Amino acid sequence: MTITKHGSATYEGLGKDGKGHVSTGSGALAAQPYGFQTRFEDKAGTNPEELIAAAHASCFTMALSFKLAEAGHTDGSVTTSAEVSLEKDGDGFTVTKSALSTKGKVPGMDQAKFEELAADAKANCPISKLLNAEITLETEFEG
Incomplete structure (x- = not known):
């Protein structure tokens, strides 16, 4: 039996200047922001x-x-x-x-x-x- 789940991410702009959004197939996360600042600088959003x-x-x-x-x-x-x-x-x-x-x-x-x-x-x-x-x-x- 194989169960497959889905997640997706979009990143607009490149590198440190880019901003992204991440979502789960279930909708539990929908277009949550992420990027350099949320990953390395503790800004609001996820990583x-x-x-x-x-x-x-x-x-x-x-x-x-x-x-x-x-x-x-x-x-x-x-x-x-x-x-x-x-x-x-x-x-x-x-x-x-x-x-x-x-x-x-x-x-x-x-x-x-x-x-x-x-x-x-x-x-x-x-x-x-x-x-x-x-x-x-x-x-x-x-x-």
Whole structure:
């Protein structure tokens, strides 16, 4: 089974002077602005690294949720943030790291099992597999 999703981007003008818009096929993002200033100068709008961070956090969180359900749990919550690092690499840049930080609250579960399932989710979520970068995971748990 293959599931295909779509995203698109337009960039008008070139280099630092250009301005772009990014959209998702679902419409969740529609013509969101991006460009040099939103990527390197912290101006309003989005950037590819922020979108990767959101994708990684959401993919990992869903993967962990499924691992928790497979372990027999029916109630709880998981919240994850991801920080994606973009570093200078010769004449260009490379995404070098995605740091996941997750908090879980699952009644009747102990922290050791939560950490085990979180590590499995980190290794097996599709976005983790896609990234050719260091992926770290920090957990916080409340049973």
